[in-house]
Amino acid sequence: xxxxxxxxxxxxWFQRAAKVVxxxxxxxxxxxxxxPGAMPYFADRGAGCRYWDVDGREYLDYMCGYGPIVLGHCHxxxxxxxxxxxxxxxxxxxxxxxxxxLAERMVELIDFADWAVFGKNGxxxxxxxxxxxxxxxxxxxVLHVRGAYHGTHAWCTPGxxxxxxxxxxxxxxxxxxxxxSFLRAVRRWEGxxxxxxxxxxxHPLYTESVLPSPEFLQTIEATCRQEGIVLVLDDIRAGFRxxxxxxHRHFRFNPDIACYCKALANGYAISAAVGRxxxxxxxxxxxxxxxxxxxxxxxAAALKTLEILERDQVLPxxxxxGERLADGLVKAGAKNGLRVVVSGPPAIPFLxxxxxxxxxxxxxxxxxxxKRGVFFHPHHNWFLCGAHQAGxxxxxxxxxxxxxxxxxxxxxxxxxxxxx
Amino acid sequence: xxxxxxxxxxxxWFQRAAKVVxxxxxxxxxxxxxxPGAMPYFADRGAGCRYWDVDGREYLDYMCGYGPIVLGHCHxxxxxxxxxxxxxxxxxxxxxxxxxxLAERMVELIDFADWAVFGKNGxxxxxxxxxxxxxxxxxxxVLHVRGAYHGTHAWCTPGxxxxxxxxxxxxxxxxxxxxxSFLRAVRRWEGxxxxxxxxxxxHPLYTESVLPSPEFLQTIEATCRQEGIVLVLDDIRAGFRxxxxxxHRHFRFNPDIACYCKALANGYAISAAVGRxxxxxxxxxxxxxxxxxxxxxxxAAALKTLEILERDQVLPxxxxxGERLADGLVKAGAKNGLRVVVSGPPAIPFLxxxxxxxxxxxxxxxxxxxKRGVFFHPHHNWFLCGAHQAGxxxxxxxxxxxxxxxxxxxxxxxxxxxxx
Numbered sequence: 001x002x003x004x005x006x007x008x009x010x011x012x013w014f015q016r017a018a019k020v021v022x023x024x025x026x027x028x029x030x031x032x033x034x035x036p037g038a039m040p041y042f043a044d045r046g047a048g049c050r051y052w053d054v055d056g057r058e059y060l061d062y063m064c065g066y067g068p069i070v071l072g073h074c075h076x077x078x079x080x081x082x083x084x085x086x087x088x089x090x091x092x093x094x095x096x097x098x099x100x101x102l103a104e105r106m107v108e109l110i111d112f113a114d115w116a117v118f119g120k121n122g123x124x125x126x127x128x129x130x131x132x133x134x135x136x137x138x139x140x141x142v143l144h145v146r147g148a149y150h151g152t153h154a155w156c157t158p159g160x161x162x163x164x165x166x167x168x169x170x171x172x173x174x175x176x177x178x179x180x181s182f183l184r185a186v187r188r189w190e191g192x193x194x195x196x197x198x199x200x201x202x203h204p205l206y207t208e209s210v211l212p213s214p215e216f217l218q219t220i221e222a223t224c225r226q227e228g229i230v231l232v233l234d235d236i237r238a239g240f241r242x243x244x245x246x247x248h249r250h251f252r253f254n255p256d257i258a259c260y261c262k263a264l265a266n267g268y269a270i271s272a273a274v275g276r277x278x279x280x281x282x283x284x285x286x287x288x289x290x291x292x293x294x295x296x297x298x299x300a301a302a303l304k305t306l307e308i309l310e311r312d313q314v315l316p317x318x319x320x321x322g323e324r325l326a327d328g329l330v331k332a333g334a335k336n337g338l339r340v341v342v343s344g345p346p347a348i349p350f351l352x353x354x355x356x357x358x359x360x361x362x363x364x365x366x367x368x369x370x371k372r373g374v375f376f377h378p379h380h381n382w383f384l385c386g387a388h389q390a391g392x393x394x395x396x397x398x399x400x401x402x403x404x405x406x407x408x409x410x411x412x413x414x415x416x417x418x419x420x
Numbered sequence: 421x422x423x424x425x426x427x428x429x430x431x432x433w434f435q436r437a438a439k440v441v442x443x444x445x446x447x448x449x450x451x452x453x454x455x456p457g458a459m460p461y462f463a464d465r466g467a468g469c470r471y472w473d474v475d476g477r478e479y480l481d482y483m484c485g486y487g488p489i490v491l492g493h494c495h496x497x498x499x500x501x502x503x504x505x506x507x508x509x510x511x512x513x514x515x516x517x518x519x520x521x522l523a524e525r526m527v528e529l530i531d532f533a534d535w536a537v538f539g540k541n542g543x544x545x546x547x548x549x550x551x552x553x554x555x556x557x558x559x560x561x562v563l564h565v566r567g568a569y570h571g572t573h574a575w576c577t578p579g580x581x582x583x584x585x586x587x588x589x590x591x592x593x594x595x596x597x598x599x600x601s602f603l604r605a606v607r608r609w610e611g612x613x614x615x616x617x618x619x620x621x622x623h624p625l626y627t628e629s630v631l632p633s634p635e636f637l638q639t640i641e642a643t644c645r646q647e648g649i650v651l652v653l654d655d656i657r658a659g660f661r662x663x664x665x666x667x668h669r670h671f672r673f674n675p676d677i678a679c680y681c682k683a684l685a686n687g688y689a690i691s692a693a694v695g696r697x698x699x700x701x702x703x704x705x706x707x708x709x710x711x712x713x714x715x716x717x718x719x720a721a722a723l724k725t726l727e728i729l730e731r732d733q734v735l736p737x738x739x740x741x742g743e744r745l746a747d748g749l750v751k752a753g754a755k756n757g758l759r760v761v762v763s764g765p766p767a768i769p770f771l772x773x774x775x776x777x778x779x780x781x782x783x784x785x786x787x788x789x790x791k792r793g794v795f796f797h798p799h800h801n802w803f804l805c806g807a808h809q810a811g812x813x814x815x816x817x818x819x820x821x822x823x824x825x826x827x828x829x830x831x832x833x834x835x836x837x838x839x840x
Contacts, residue, residue: 010514013520017519021520022701022703025515026704026707026709027714029513029709029714042514042516043509043512043514044508045509047509053514054516054517061513065512065513066711067711068711073509074506074508082506083503083506086502086503088466088494089466089494090687091485091488091687091688092471093481093486093795094430094445094460094462094473095449095462095463096462097433097474099445099462100441103437103441114440120540120710120712121540121710121713122711123710124541130582131574131583132581134583135581135582140584152710153547153573157707159705159708161551161705162550162552162555162705163551166586170584170586267511268510268712269540269711269715282582283442284446285580286582287446287579288572289572290542291485291488291656291682291689291691292540292541292689293447294447295687375513
């Protein structure tokens, strides 16, 4: 059976992996989070906005490594900067000049930032930010939006395994775009709220992305100022794809700390947090380190990535390409009698079918698109990168017309039924 | 004043850093953890067992990036393997073949391992291992040795800032090499102990390293088996420097999970955990992921590093060079009337002066050695790497004779006083 599949090499490597790794592949790239057996499991190489799987199949890449690839795979200038640093070395007993230069760059780029620190994962930064808020306020409670993703640490992981009740004893939730729900939470824990965590827009698992209402943001910001609560922006998913100065500028609010990761270094392992001056002392009191946290290569890659994002006006390009993609998909769906909604910022689109209440149509559509050389995730928002050009988008739309047609054929009885 | 210092460039870059980073440099490489003003703060480049600071001063490197550099800076074969992978790309929507190959290699290398997983930091793995143990046992308590370092997450960080009491509500301690203390802790929390964490030898901050007594290890292992407690080996500091099959082989005990990081990929950012078959299901239930955790370049570097460690018999070489260094230091100290003790495994030596109760002599000695082109940390164990050759060690000893002489001159009154 394996040999008949277009993904036979992926399946063969998965069989090897399953012998030596719990679940074969874990985390966000697990096949059980895609469509098992009908999409690739292992990547081989990438270039620009395309990658090849271990079966040698080529894909237009609309996941970009789940976000880090913001300029395209193996971007020549980023690679050259990384390579130049690599020749000098990366992991030392001290930081390098790149550490200072990158901190200076972050402080220059982010309007409210007085300081910056670096880690390796998004979770490193969100958890540390929580501790900084507690250190600053000497309070315990942390509020976040129900269904928001802030990382894999015990206080916020979407996983259920291995938790104890203390992990979340001081974590409370409120509802996205519901100022009253937020205010109720603050009042309930009055005087004990250290931090509020916000993503710049709401991107819950499996459902449409939702942009923030101005009233929601204004209520949160004003309340945090009034109550001395630290407002933490988790900009890990959207950062440097929506606004080069941080996504809070696009949505017009002012956090106290912001956390970045994915798009910062075009795939090199680095995350960052920046914060206001009045949190500097608290920040210096929360121990923060890791074996490779001073590594110079990812910092050199980040400096070059930020330079290119600004110089080449990549973010307006991402918006324009994202809009072209969304328009094309909606029209291609309509041609095939399918209602299609694309939500979220154009550079980070999420596709849903309002006439399908579960994600089955997304799955069928993603499988059809993978067959046609386009990698669309069935359950997770997608990511555009600077290498996507109008021709790539148009090629994608053309494939999508066929993909929607195949989907329409598969789901025709269901559509008829629901139309009755 | 700055311009007179041999570290004037380090100080100048630190002044820049202090403007945009809380504390200027945080974490384990902070100057306040060395001798401020009298040792370098920023590194510029490295090659083999040497590195250069931003003032252009050259050092024989006995910290090796606090451990990751196990073959020497910019090892040509590791860099070539990394570079080959880099050209294909690193950060994708899926893992690559390197992921499977490295998991297979870890399972082959570590005798008790049935599976492997990867992260970016040591803390990623120790915290996840704790959760796997809780998932497996459905118990809450975690025991570790007082003064042991298991990372920076709230349950174990040596930092004091930003913690709440729930962070440690289920964490209990016992005393190194004291089986009775261990048994008391197990009895006190009988039926509720999920995991015991052990480093292979004890390396507390600021004091001598202590090897394990066989009775201590036997008591822990037997008790864990009997009580169904998961025995987690934190081999992050010592792994792949003491025994290529894991440090438990050298010290003759059998853990259930082991965590690795530092020496795995010669400075490339990766950590790993391996475990027994009976923990596989629990391991698959604890969510584990990060934006860059599938990155292929560090995995390619790890595969090549492990290959070279085995092929070139690097670990026996580290032991031999470490013994040569320790012998030479003890003799060079004695020549100058100074008692010197070198503790810990030879490849991970820790130097103390039994006639100095605080670390002042360590600081003075490290400052003298830095002047003479040798980087010895005053408060932390050192690390040997495969690039250290007999000639480098002898050059170090020669410098140490002068360094000890300078120290002896500074501390002569104190020594006379203590001899009275």
